[in-house]
Amino acid sequence: MTGTLYVIGVGPGDPELLTLKAARIIREVPCICVPKGREEGSSLALSIVKKIISLDSKNIIEAHFPMRKTKKSSDMSELDTKWNETVATVMGVLDSGTDMAFITIGDPTVYSTFFYLYYRLLELNPSLTIEIVPGISSIMASAARAKISLGLADEKIAVLPATYADDISAVLAHFDTVVLMKVHKVFDRIILELDKAGLTNKAVYISRAGMDDEEVIHNITMLRGKELNYFSMVIVKK
Amino acid sequence: MTGTLYVIGVGPGDPELLTLKAARIIREVPCICVPKGREEGSSLALSIVKKIISLDSKNIIEAHFPMRKTKKSSDMSELDTKWNETVATVMGVLDSGTDMAFITIGDPTVYSTFFYLYYRLLELNPSLTIEIVPGISSIMASAARAKISLGLADEKIAVLPATYADDISAVLAHFDTVVLMKVHKVFDRIILELDKAGLTNKAVYISRAGMDDEEVIHNITMLRGKELNYFSMVIVKK
Numbered sequence: 001m002t003g004t005l006y007v008i009g010v011g012p013g014d015p016e017l018l019t020l021k022a023a024r025i026i027r028e029v030p031c032i033c034v035p036k037g038r039e040e041g042s043s044l045a046l047s048i049v050k051k052i053i054s055l056d057s058k059n060i061i062e063a064h065f066p067m068r069k070t071k072k073s074s075d076m077s078e079l080d081t082k083w084n085e086t087v088a089t090v091m092g093v094l095d096s097g098t099d100m101a102f103i104t105i106g107d108p109t110v111y112s113t114f115f116y117l118y119y120r121l122l123e124l125n126p127s128l129t130i131e132i133v134p135g136i137s138s139i140m141a142s143a144a145r146a147k148i149s150l151g152l153a154d155e156k157i158a159v160l161p162a163t164y165a166d167d168i169s170a171v172l173a174h175f176d177t178v179v180l181m182k183v184h185k186v187f188d189r190i191i192l193e194l195d196k197a198g199l200t201n202k203a204v205y206i207s208r209a210g211m212d213d214e215e216v217i218h219n220i221t222m223l224r225g226k227e228l229n230y231f232s233m234v235i236v237k238k
Numbered sequence: 239m240t241g242t243l244y245v246i247g248v249g250p251g252d253p254e255l256l257t258l259k260a261a262r263i264i265r266e267v268p269c270i271c272v273p274k275g276r277e278e279g280s281s282l283a284l285s286i287v288k289k290i291i292s293l294d295s296k297n298i299i300e301a302h303f304p305m306r307k308t309k310k311s312s313d314m315s316e317l318d319t320k321w322n323e324t325v326a327t328v329m330g331v332l333d334s335g336t337d338m339a340f341i342t343i344g345d346p347t348v349y350s351t352f353f354y355l356y357y358r359l360l361e362l363n364p365s366l367t368i369e370i371v372p373g374i375s376s377i378m379a380s381a382a383r384a385k386i387s388l389g390l391a392d393e394k395i396a397v398l399p400a401t402y403a404d405d406i407s408a409v410l411a412h413f414d415t416v417v418l419m420k421v422h423k424v425f426d427r428i429i430l431e432l433d434k435a436g437l438t439n440k441a442v443y444i445s446r447a448g449m450d451d452e453e454v455i456h457n458i459t460m461l462r463g464k465e466l467n468y469f470s471m472v473i474v475k476k
Binding site: 130136160161 | 290
């Protein structure tokens with residue numbers, strides 16, 4: 001019997017934001033897989049879980065999840081080699097009949113590297129049993145901390161990775177709420193676009209929502225030129 | 239001492255999708271407020287919670303949350319009267335020094351009626367202590383069940399209430415993922431727009447994600463003309 005792969009969102013940082021289901025499955029499975037090798041909190045998912053669940057008796061696999069920043073990156077062959085190693089490791093555990101939890105911060109369907117693994121696993125074994133357990137996304141956690149409604153009644157919501165700075169003005173014109181993800185590298189450009197649209201005072205910056213060092217800043221112009229956290233976003237609510 | 243109002247998302251239906259924090263606070267508070275008087279599962283939030291937490295010793299307040307379908311509804315005065323009653327009830331409990339949990343399905347920041355209450359409460363008492371506890375949104379739960387990534391790398395996500403059927407074609411052209419909420423009343427129109435855009439085979443219909451009577455349907459044209467569930471959405475992933 002091939003093992004089941006549980007893909008578990010562990011939420012944005014506060015361990016109490018794990019779901020009951022996530023906590024139960026993590027307690028039950030003998031093996032946990034977590035991405036490693038990325039500068040930004042590669043072991044953040046693991047550190048969140050460790051605060052409330054003892055992992056001492058479990059087999060922890062830290063696997064390479066090389067990231068493409070866009071779908072058109074050039075260095076695909078090196079990425080492919082590393083990915084193939086990760087896929088082989090995961091498949092080896094499952095083939096031995098062991099259930100595994102792949103843990104990821106936030107929610108697995110919202111900009112999580114898991115889906116790269118998913119498509120590769122399915123290629124090798126289309127009948128693999130994979131269950132995705134949703135987690136609290138940083139988007140909802142940030143809105144909660146800033147006390148912003150992302151949408152009410154007939155309002156439209158857009159979520160943009162900040163790499164799409166060129167699209168911001170058009171999206172601001174047509175949507176009621178715009179969530180700009182990972183703004184740390186393009187923040188001054190974002191301020192520029194918000195100023196142009198007259199929406200700077202409708203924007204809130206949220207960093208590390210729900211964590212001890214959380215920041216919620218309404219006067220976002222004061223952040224211009226500053227070094228910002230990787231886990232940050234701007235929510236614009238007209 | 240005025241009580242604290244906890245606004246708690248209890249997730250989309252599976253009681254195991256409550257967060258640890260939601261479960262803890264609901265156990266601790268003596269009073270729970272839940273919207274009533276709407277045709278569609280007004281007591282769904284309560285029924286989710288009751289499956290795992292005994293509410294026998296708690297004061298349950300079912301309050302009117304009259305909904306506006308759009309921001310421009312006409313019958314505002316009747317709505318206002320009902321709202322004022324609800325606000326007075328909630329404020330009365332908090333003023334007596336009692337902590338209260340307002341429970342809402344999904345996540346409080348995603349199309350939840352709570353924010354109508356929030357703005358009215360703050361008008362009366364700007365210093366009220368309100369904590370929003372995020373919950374699993376039906377959007378993430380549906381994506382998880384359909385095994386769809388809402389976004390990867392530089393992909394853009396749009397969420398549209400289905401009242402915006404006129405905007406669908408433009409949004410489909412510019413976004414990688416489009417989430418169409420509450421599609422039950424406009425489904426045939428949605429199929430029409432998807433057909434025009436050549437995206438019908440990229441759409442998945444998900445109803446009551448994670449509940450016993452969940453439906454995940456990839457061949458959505460078979461649903462044309464059928465009566466669909468209120469808790470349903472279509473996710474289009476190019």
